[in-house]
Amino acid sequence: MHRLSALLAVVLACTVRCALGADEAVVVNGHAAIAELSDDDLRALFLGKKTAWDDGTKVVVVVLRSGPSHEALLRRLGRNPQQFITGWKKLVFTGKSGMPEQVASEEELVEVVARTPGAIGYIDAGKLKDGVKAVTVH
Amino acid sequence: MVRRLVLIPCLAAAALAQAQAADNMDLQFHGFASQGYFLTRNNALFTSDSQDKGTFEFNEAALNVMATPVERLRVGIQIFAQDQGDNFNNKPQIDWAYGDYSFPTLGALDVGVTAGRLKMNHGLYNDFRDLDMTRTSVFLPMAVYNPRLRDYLLSVNGAGVHGTLAGGGLGSLDFMAYIGGQSPDPHEGTIHDIFTDLGVDLSTLHIEAVDGANINWNTPVDGLRFKYSLFNVRGINAAGAVATGSGLPFIPGTTAELVINAVWDNIISVEYQRENLTLAAEAEYWYLKGEIRGNAGIPIAFPTYQVMRACYLSASWRFSPRWEAQGIWQWNETDAVTQPEEKFYGFTAALRFDPIEHWLIKAEYTWLHGTSLLRLAEQPDGVLDPVWGYLAIKTTFDF
Numbered sequence: 381m382h383r384l385s386a387l388l389a390v391v392l393a394c395t396v397r398c399a400l401g402a403d404e405a406v407v408v409n410g411h412a413a414i415a416e417l418s419d420d421d422l423r424a425l426f427l428g429k430k431t432a433w434d435d436g437t438k439v440v441v442v443v444l445r446s447g448p449s450h451e452a453l454l455r456r457l458g459r460n461p462q463q464f465i466t467g468w469k470k471l472v473f474t475g476k477s478g479m480p481e482q483v484a485s486e487e488e489l490v491e492v493v494a495r496t497p498g499a500i501g502y503i504d505a506g507k508l509k510d511g512v513k514a515v516t517v518h
Numbered sequence: 519m520v521r522r523l524v525l526i527p528c529l530a531a532a533a534l535a536q537a538q539a540a541d542n543m544d545l546q547f548h549g550f551a552s553q554g555y556f557l558t559r560n561n562a563l564f565t566s567d568s569q570d571k572g573t574f575e576f577n578e579a580a581l582n583v584m585a586t587p588v589e590r591l592r593v594g595i596q597i598f599a600q601d602q603g604d605n606f607n608n609k610p611q612i613d614w615a616y617g618d619y620s621f622p623t624l625g626a627l628d629v630g631v632t633a634g635r636l637k638m639n640h641g642l643y644n645d646f647r648d649l650d651m652t653r654t655s656v657f658l659p660m661a662v663y664n665p666r667l668r669d670y671l672l673s674v675n676g677a678g679v680h681g682t683l684a685g686g687g688l689g690s691l692d693f694m695a696y697i698g699g700q701s702p703d704p705h706e707g708t709i710h711d712i713f714t715d716l717g718v719d720l721s722t723l724h725i726e727a728v729d730g731a732n733i734n735w736n737t738p739v740d741g742l743r744f745k746y747s748l749f750n751v752r753g754i755n756a757a758g759a760v761a762t763g764s765g766l767p768f769i770p771g772t773t774a775e776l777v778i779n780a781v782w783d784n785i786i787s788v789e790y791q792r793e794n795l796t797l798a799a800e801a802e803y804w805y806l807k808g809e810i811r812g813n814a815g816i817p818i819a820f821p822t823y824q825v826m827r828a829c830y831l832s833a834s835w836r837f838s839p840r841w842e843a844q845g846i847w848q849w850n851e852t853d854a855v856t857q858p859e860e861k862f863y864g865f866t867a868a869l870r871f872d873p874i875e876h877w878l879i880k881a882e883y884t885w886l887h888g889t890s891l892l893r894l895a896e897q898p899d900g901v902l903d904p905v906w907g908y909l910a911i912k913t914t915f916d917f
Binding site: 420429436458473474478 | 544548584589595596614618620622686690692792836839842872916
């Protein structure tokens with residue numbers, strides 16, 4: 381069963397890689413009922429404008445502190461690291477959202493997303509593991 | 519000083535609580551504290567001490583807590599205190615405290631409703647006036663974000679609706695509308711200062727309604743957005759006893775009353791953010807109409823009004839991962855009964871350094887020509903110099 385999940389994850393990762401045109405993947409908690417996101421959704425989620433999934437679960441954004449995958453995410457959002465964090469501070473200090481959870485490594489990111497309902501992150505597509513699933517962005 | 523010392527353990531306790539509570543409950547604690555130095559040249563601003571020797575009475579601190587008790591509902595509160603020369607004196611106040619419910623997405627539409635003490639979303643940056651860490655400069659351009667009006671433009675007790683409409687290739691629209699009121703303290707703030715300067719001891723101050731709306735278009739051009747903001751304040755009533763020697767033609771000891779029927783404020787904004795560059799421009803049109811009533815032997819009333827036009831241009835450039843510079847040009851023209859066609863304009867140069875993600879140091883020098891931001895009573899020599907400026911240095915820590 382685990383092998384099947386891993387195989388599916390790899391297939392999904394390939395799909396995502398094609399869709400994103402890069403080597404990164406958007407991952408969500410494995411129990412999330414989400415298979416795809418629009419580009420507008422992606423921006424709304426990672427910029428803190430969308431705080432709940434359609435089923436009501438709270439969105440928990442998990443990001444890397446630095447590294448190629450984080451830089452790829454920022455490029456996709458059109459932000460530099462300072463603009464990205466400042467945008468979140470604007471939300472935090474006006475009560476519109478909490479801060480994203482920042483982690484040091486892709487392995488830790490996958491771990492946090494896997495154990496947190498409603499979590500979403502952005503990683504190297506090759507780091508996909510059980511407990512998370514990649515979603516297509518179109 | 520005692521208040522500042524009390525804030526330090528509070529911030530430490532909150533930081534500790536954050537670590538303990540975040541894992542167990544769906545709670546987040548955040549806060550910030552800043553300390554600055556403010557020096558003016560040729561005129562004084564906020565306190566007579568600002569001129570020549572400068573003042574360290576220039577600090578802010580805030581603590582907030584947010585929770586998601588049930589799905590889609592977010593609640594939170596922020597306590598804020600600041601000292602700005604003779605103003606505020608670190609008196610804690612509720613900056614915002616509200617509940618916000620997000621409805622399930624309906625097609626391309628996300629909608630939420632909110633109620634409580636809400637931040638007034640107006641222009642590009644009014645929500646963030648006190649959030650030093652969100653900009654390069656120490657102050658927002660005073661032509662549009664007049665610090666003397668801060669008390670009345672910051673928060674509203676009421677309810678609102680907000681949302682986003684995704685437009686695919688056309689970008690997206692963010693919108694917000696709110697209704698509410700305010701209960702300002704008659705013993706402090708700009709209206710109190712105006713009455714004091716006119717020789718009236720203000721004792722009552724009511725604001726019946728504050729309503730506003732704005733729409734923000736995130737264009738298909740990455741980083742480019744346009745915004746239109748509007749608010750209307752109705753039923754401002756301020757009254758107090760006329761002192762001997764008052765500048766008003768009323769009998770000392772009788773009551774003078776300022777009744778403002780309406781204030782309308784419009785701001786058109788554009789912001790372009792690309793990589794390390796942020797460009798912004800805003801234009802404002804403010805209109806106020808009312809009358810001053812009193813007793814000059816017989817009850818009399820004379821009309822009062824104020825029309826203000828203002829704008830600014832700003833460019834901010836992060837030239838290294840830790841350094842950012844900004845230049846601002848600003849202009850303001852106010853036409854009122856008490857200040858016929860008074861103008862000011864100015865230039866700002868600002869520099870910001872971020873040693874680490876949650877700590878910054880910044881400095882700004884602003885050169886201004888025109889006196890409408892100034893208060894004669896604050897001037898140590900009792901004279902307003904048309905050419906003046908200020909230096910502001912500040913450091914801010916947040917968590």
